[in-house]
Amino acid sequence: MALLDRVRRGFLRSRKKVEQDIESDVLKELEHDSEEAFVNHQNFVVKKMKAKELTMEEASRELVSTTKQLDRRKIEYEQITAYLTDIQLIDQMTDEEREAALEAALKVAALNKDREDIKSEQERMNNRERRFFELHEDEIEDGINLMEEQEEYQAAVRNDLRLLEEEKVNLKYEEKYYLEKLIRLKNAVFAIITLALLLTAFTAFMFTIYEFDILLLILFYVFVVAVFGTLIFLKYRNVNYALSYCRKQQTKAVKLINKVKVKWVNNASTLDYLYSKYNVMSSRELIALWEQYNKVKENEEMYKRSSKELTHYGNQLVKVLQNVGVHDADIWINQPEAIIDPREMVEVTHGLNVRRQNLREEMEVDEDMIDLATSNIRERLKKHPEEIVIARQILEPYRIRLTFD
Numbered sequence: 001m002a003l004l005d006r007v008r009r010g011f012l013r014s015r016k017k018v019e020q021d022i023e024s025d026v027l028k029e030l031e032h033d034s035e036e037a038f039v040n041h042q043n044f045v046v047k048k049m050k051a052k053e054l055t056m057e058e059a060s061r062e063l064v065s066t067t068k069q070l071d072r073r074k075i076e077y078e079q080i081t082a083y084l085t086d087i088q089l090i091d092q093m094t095d096e097e098r099e100a101a102l103e104a105a106l107k108v109a110a111l112n113k114d115r116e117d118i119k120s121e122q123e124r125m126n127n128r129e130r131r132f133f134e135l136h137e138d139e140i141e142d143g144i145n146l147m148e149e150q151e152e153y154q155a156a157v158r159n160d161l162r163l164l165e166e167e168k169v170n171l172k173y174e175e176k177y178y179l180e181k182l183i184r185l186k187n188a189v190f191a192i193i194t195l196a197l198l199l200t201a202f203t204a205f206m207f208t209i210y211e212f213d214i215l216l217l218i219l220f221y222v223f224v225v226a227v228f229g230t231l232i233f234l235k236y237r238n239v240n241y242a243l244s245y246c247r248k249q250q251t252k253a254v255k256l257i258n259k260v261k262v263k264w265v266n267n268a269s270t271l272d273y274l275y276s277k278y279n280v281m282s283s284r285e286l287i288a289l290w291e292q293y294n295k296v297k298e299n300e301e302m303y304k305r306s307s308k309e310l311t312h313y314g315n316q317l318v319k320v321l322q323n324v325g326v327h328d329a330d331i332w333i334n335q336p337e338a339i340i341d342p343r344e345m346v347e348v349t350h351g352l353n354v355r356r357q358n359l360r361e362e363m364e365v366d367e368d369m370i371d372l373a374t375s376n377i378r379e380r381l382k383k384h385p386e387e388i389v390i391a392r393q394i395l396e397p398y399r400i401r402l403t404f405d
Contacts, residue, residue: 086328101321104314182239
């Protein structure tokens with residue numbers, strides 16, 4: 001209320017000052033706008049020159065067209081004059097009347113802005129989406145829950161599939177490692193056997209030359225070969241067992257991957273059905289649309305309440321204006337800012353004055369055109385009296401009569 005009171009006091013104090021400040025600017029603009037009259041008269045001269053060449057039918061139709069145009073402009077001129085009279089009555093209100101009008105206008109302006117904001121929010125959801133949610137309103141929340149569950153399950157399946165694929169790759173590397181190790185063990189066996197044969201051959205050769213006892217040396221060779229052979233055999237068996245286990249794990253991983261892929265496909269089909277049903281790409285999108293739909297419903301209720309309030313305060317504003325004699329008080333519901341802000345009122349007044357001035361000039365041109373068309377018709381009738389039938393057929397339906405008829 002304090003803010004409203006400050007606005008009222010500021011309005012009452014500043015209105016006269018504002019009008020004085022911008023009065024000179026308005027007069028300058030009016031002088032500038034009057035230059036349009038010169039253009040209108042130039043157009044009139046062109047029309048006048050063309051009109052001399054018109055036939056009876058063309059001149060009669062030009063007379064009808066210009067007369068109808070003049071009637072429309074007269075009506076608009078009278079309306080603008082009535083609006084300007086209303087503005088004068090508003091400007092002449094007493095402080096008490098002005099305060100009552102200002103209070104109602106502030107309410108109306110605030111409600112108009114709220115309604116515009118609501119309309120802009122309503123436009124964010126198209127009619128097709130809104131109709132869909134209206135038809136499926138009872139099942140949307142269940143659909144959201146189901147979609148979220150399926151997406152969580154799909155994420156878990158995707159993670160399992162990723163882990164299994166990584167395990168499969170690791171097992172491939174292990175298999176390669178064990179195969180390479182078996183090859184190295186086989187090569188070690190061949191190397192030991194070759195070395196043992198070479199040593200035996202060398203010992204036999206030395207025996208033929210020096211004839212010493214080689215039995216102990218050969219037994220030593222056999223012992224060394226047996227020890228290394230046993231170690232290599234045990235290592236080979238362990239590696240071979242590990243390779244066999246690795247291949248079994250690979251087979252198991254492939255089976256699990258296939259099972260998980262089946263789950264993936266089944267769950268993806270369910271999600272595709274849900275996405276297609278609700279015409280979305282994810283549960284987040286559906287949640288956003290659902291929240292937007294609920295916001296639209298809430299805004300509709302707010303719009304209805306604001307409509308009632310607008311009717312109430314609009315009627316208050318109309319009543320205040322009618323009490324001071326304003327003829328068309330309803331139009332001020334759509335432009336309460338002109339009552340609130342003196343600058344707006346001056347702008348409205350300026351626009352109406354400019355339009356009325358232009359109408360006055362246009363009506364003068366129309367009257368000149370009517371006189372010219374009438375003169376041309378008379379001149380043609382003097383030369384061709386029989387063409388009066390053509391003129392009457394065109395003019396009488398519009399109740400246009402020439403003075404010589």
